[in-house]
Amino acid sequence: MPENRTKVRFAVSCSSNMNRSMEAHNFMKRAGFLVESFGCGSQVKLPGTTIEKPNCYEFGPTTYDYIYNDLKTKDRRFYTRNGLLNILDRNRKIKDKPERFQNQNQEFDVVLCLEERVYVTIVEFLQKRKSLTGERVHVINIDIRDNLEEATLGASVVCEMCEAMESASNLDDEMEELLVRFEKKNPTRNLIYTLCFY
Numbered sequence: 023m024p025e026n027r028t029k030v031r032f033a034v035s036c037s038s039n040m041n042r043s044m045e046a047h048n049f050m051k052r053a054g055f056l057v058e059s060f061g062c063g064s065q066v067k068l069p070g071t072t073i074e075k076p077n078c079y080e081f082g083p084t085t086y087d088y089i090y091n092d093l094k095t096k097d098r099r100f101y102t103r104n105g106l107l108n109i110l111d112r113n114r115k116i117k118d119k120p121e122r123f124q125n126q127n128q129e130f131d132v133v134l135c136l137e138e139r140v141y142v143t144i145v146e147f148l149q150k151r152k153s154l155t156g157e158r159v160h161v162i163n164i165d166i167r168d169n170l171e172e173a174t175l176g177a178s179v180v181c182e183m184c185e186a187m188e189s190a191s192n193l194d195d196e197m198e199e200l201l202v203r204f205e206k207k208n209p210t211r212n213l214i215y216t217l218c219f220y
Contacts, residue, residue: 039120060123086114
């Protein structure tokens with residue numbers, strides 16, 4: 023495993039801490055970034071055998087192992103075919119359980135949101151809560167569609183962005199310029215940026 027290379031503390035978030043954020047977490051961890059991943063929805067929501075019957079789990083006590091075994095028991099063939107069992111197997115090798123951004127108290131330098139509604143939720147949460155330390159946190163949206171192929175492609179793009187951030191001599195001063203350059207290379211990623219405070 024690579025050593026942690028820098029001081030930049032990254033968080034990456036999707037809605038359920040299942041596919042996009044975990045694929046990015048996996049890529050970033052292997053590349054040596056300091057990274058944690060989160061969801062920000064009210065619960066972990068996964069596709070079911072029909073649209074009307076999603077599989078819903080609580081953030082906090084529910085582990086990836088539990089979800090894996092639950093889906094395997096419900097319909098092993100279906101959840102193998104749609105890729106969820108493979109995703110869960112990958113996830114449980116990275117960390118124990120899905121975590122909700124709003125339920126943690128760590129501070130990060132950069133929070134990468136992988137969908138605009140996730141970005142809106144996290145920015146609203148950070149702006150409404152009582153200020154604790156006044157430390158800056160750069161909150162950035164970079165859209166990644168929620169499917170297996172796009173999660174892998176998007177994780178590579180996220181790593182490229184993080185590499186540029188780690189190369190900055192002063193991230194706070196250089197962030198906007200870095201994002202302008204990144205957006206020119208990736209015009210379809212719906213890049214949005216807000217500076218928030220802890």
